[in-house]
Amino acid sequence: MKNKDLIRQMTIEEKASLMSGGNFWNTQAIERLGIPSIMLTDGPHGLRKQGGKADHIGMNQSIPATCFPPAATLANSWDLELVEDVGRSIGKEAATEKVSVLLGPGLNIKRNPLCGRNFEYFSEDPFLSGKVAASMIKGIQSNGISACPKHYAVNSQEHLRMTIDEVVDERALREVYLEGFRYAVEEGKPKVLMSSYNKVNGEYANENTHLMNDILYGEWKYEGVVVTDWGGNHDRVKGLLAGNQLEMPSTGGITDKEIVDAVKSGELSEAVLDERVDRLLGLVFETTETLKKEVEVDCEDHHLKAIDAARRSIVLLKNENQILPLKENQNIAVIGDFAKIPRYQGAGSSLIEPTKLDNAWDKLTETSLKIVGYEQGYKRFGGRSNNLMKKALTLAKQADIVLLFLGLDEGSETEGLDRTDMKLKENQLTLVNELGKVHENVVVVLSGGSVIEMPFVDDVKAILHTYLGGQGGATALKDILIGSFNPSGKLAETYPMKYEDVPSAPYYPGLEATSEHRESIYIGYRYFDTAKVPVLFPFGFGLSYTQFEYSEMMVNGTSISFTIKNVGEMVGEEIAQFYIKPLSPKVFRANKELKGFVKVHLEPNEVKQVTIDFNHQAFAYFNIEVNQWSVESGEYELQIGSSIDGIRLSKTVVIQGDDADNPYDQELFKHYYDLDISNIPDKTFHLLLGYKPPNPYWDRTKKLEYHDTIFQLKYKKGIGQFTYFSVILIQSFLRLIGKRSTAHNFTFVLNMPFRQIERFSQGKISRKMIERFLKVVNLGN
Structure with missing residues (x-):
């Protein structure tokens, strides 16, 4: 231990106190021993440091900070240098505000398009997610502070996220849900990692010894600290035993006593406690020393960086007859509420107060384009208005080109609440x-x-997707529209034709007690490309104002090289993607998987040779029979493409593997081999899991207990339902007064287990008070 002498001087009570926050955002200080407090605060696409009263759901205002594009946008850049620079800028702002730990990036896999927090996550693909996350971590930590990748692991839905049991087979867990974290940990080397609220196969993630001890600390050799999500502690002692160091926020000493009692009773070894304290002290002293240096931030320079990040992440999805870029001699009508009031970030704990904010209308009117006018066109939050539509149609008739701004409103994407569909508002x-x-x-x-x-895809000439552009997104959009910058973003997720095509749709979200991942490894393109299901836009897709030609592919051991030429008339950037396709697998697998990518800048007629490295692991699948990664011997096709559907070059290689036993009998797992994913029988899924999962529904007849959720009051007559509907009433009131994002985030309260009331109130509402309340609730049924 690095801090052995200091730890010897500490009482058990002092050691225990360090394991929980000192307040909402800071760790506990021990002044007599010179142990300072450090601050942890929200990211991930900017600094959210609250200047006044603290909260977790974005209700109270934060100090101004640069709002960079969120993860869903940045991932479309496929630009690791860009992402690292964004991380560097965010980390610099955090260091200026004496923040030791920035809570980000988020890299949970986009299992389903309806997850309310997908805007905070990078991709449906673990390789892309992990590589981008590692780059952001490096950037943040270049300032000497710590990043904090989250939420480890399988946080796939917001619905009942604090108690839901994510039931997933070991192979899908390793190949899909953990692989991005492995890249983030092994390559990014974060000093802190955040555990998720949910259970994974019956155990809370923070207490899950398989996730924490076996994999994170064991296989990946993680050397940092694990912090709970805010209020994400279930059993403090079990969390410590599994490898957690820090519970946030403060519980007012409630869980400190649990640790002290466990040490005195022998349930928790003091040596284990000392090891946890040592890791935390290492973080505290290292980041405190860093923050002694004075750092200055140039807000205007960071705004320009935010613009550049958005520019390189915008995706051109359609451009019929090369209608874009716009020409100066065209009359342009601007229609749509989002043109003047931008959607530039999501809602919840990542809500940034921007230092400045661009809007498209202002930026377009500053150009030499002939703008004939603006009309709102529709009500932002839905509802028909014939007057708004009539004005928009009248304006459109005066123009050569109609720029129509559409999108999801602020209440559609938020922490704490999943979407109900994939549709834009009907109006x-x-x-x-x-x-x-x-x-x-x-x-x-x-x-x-x-x-x-996008039911309108065939009825419009062009579609330009800005995702969420951050505070400079409107300037970036203007540059793309007028052609001063060539769009180069490509989709980091698949766009299905309709929601029913999504492989997890029949199983999402989890019902009440569990969320069953019956689709297993078949997430996103791993399903669509393998099952040959038509999609609206494939993974990795994005157009340019120029064209690129691929040629001269060569394989040299563990690298693949090829040339790219810009055969158009405009400077541009191409994202070349490397996929591996097993030609005759005996194990059910995806048709192909992403294993490398590179973004190449090319002047007109310029040619560059490109090399992408790979290793033996790139051919592997996780074999549950031997509990390790295996490679099947045989032929594999190495493919280079502009998207998963746009393969330009390929070569076949023969790979010698370990040929471990196939764990899947083809008849028993017929549904997975035949891609009949929407109809996985109980028997097949249970066989895949290796156990029978619990009932997905709550037992409505049982009495509510300390670890049940406030949401369950809905099913208890009398005071129970009165309390539940009171929370719903507060939500409705917040919507009425215009606090839509906050109203949606108020679902956080309903998702909370009763145990968290005591901890969030720091004992002001005691466990005895809660148990008395539950006793009254249970009397009514």
Whole structure:
């Protein structure tokens, strides 16, 4: 231990106190021993440091900070240098504010398009997620502070996230849900990692010895600290035993006593406690020393960086007849509420107070384009308005080109609440339809951090997806529209034709007690590409104002090289993607998987040779029979493409593997081999898991207990239902007064277990008080 002498001087009570926060955002200080407090605060796409009263759900205002594009947007850049630079800038702002730990990046896998927090996550693919996350971690930590990748692990839904049991087979867990974290840990080397609220296969993630001891600390050799998500502690002693060091926020000493009692009773070895204290002290002293240095931030320079990050992440999805970029001699009508009031970030704990904020209308009117006018077109939060539509149609008739701004509103994507569908508001879709009747040159500009359905795709000339552009997104959009910058973003997730095509759709979200991942490894393109299901836009897709030609592919041991030429007339950047396709696998597998990528800058007619490295692990799957990664011997096709559907070059290689036994009988697992994913029988899924999962529904007849959720009051007559509907009433009131994002985040309260009331109130509402309340609730049934 690095801090052995200091730890010897500490009492058990002092050691225990360090294991929980000193307040909402800070760790506990021990002044007599010179142990300072450090601050942890929200990211991940900017600094959210609250200047006044602290909260977790974004209700109270934060100090101004640069709002960079969120993860869902940045991932579309596929630009590791760019992401690292964004991380460096965010980390610098954190260091300026004496923040030791920035809570980000988020890299949970986008299992389903309806997850309310997908805007905070990078991709449906673990390789891309892990590589981008590692780059952001390096950038943040270059300032001497710590990043904190989250949420470890399988945090796939917001619905009942604090208690839901994510039931997933070991192979899918390793190949899909943990692989991104492995890259983040092994390559990014974060000093802190955040555990998730949910259970994984019956155990809370923070207490899950398989996730923590076996994999994180064991296989990956993680050397940092694990912190709970805020209020994510279930059993403090079990969390310590599994490898957790820090519980946040403060519980007012409630869980300190649990640790002290466990040491005195012998349930928890003091040596284990000392090891946890030592790791935490290492973080405290290292980051405190770093923050002694004075750091200055140039807010204007960071705003320019935010613009550049958005520019390189915008995705051109359609450009019929090269209608974009816009020409100076064209009359342009600007329609849509998002043109003046941008959607630039999601809602919840990542809500940044920007230092400045651009909007598209202002930026477009500063150009030499002939803008004939603006109309709102629709009500932002839904509801028909014939007057708004009539004005929009009248304006459209005066223009050569209609720029139509559409998107998801602020209440559609938020922490604490999942989406109900993949649709835009009906009034927006109606407006697109009506505009199509009076105008043939409609260019749609989309805003939103999640996948949406696009029934208008064949009826408009162009679609430019900005995702969520951060505070400089409107300037970035302007640069793309006028052609001063060539779009180079590509989708980090698949866009299905309709929600019913999504492999997890029949099982998402989890019902009440469990969320069953019956689709196993078949997430995103791993399903669509393998099952040959038509999609709206494939993984890795994105257009450019120029064209690229691929040639001269060569394989040299563990690297693959090829040339790319810009055969168009405009400077541009191409994202070349490397996929591996097993040609005759005996184990059910995806048709191909992403194993490398590179972003290449090319002047017109310029040619570059590109090399992508890979290793033996790239051919592996996780074999549950031997509990390790295995490689099947045989032929594999190495593919280079502009998207998963745009393969340009390929070569076949023969790989010698270990040929471990196939754990899957083809007849018993027929549904997985035949890609009949929407109809996985109980027997097959239980066989895949290796155990029978619990009932997905709560037992409504049982009495509510300390670890049950406030949501369950809904099913208890009398005071129970009165309390539940009181919370719903507060939500409705917040919506009424315009606090829509906060209202949605108020679902955090309903998702909370009763145990967290005592801890969040720091004992002001005691366990005895809660148990008395539950006794009254249970009397009514």
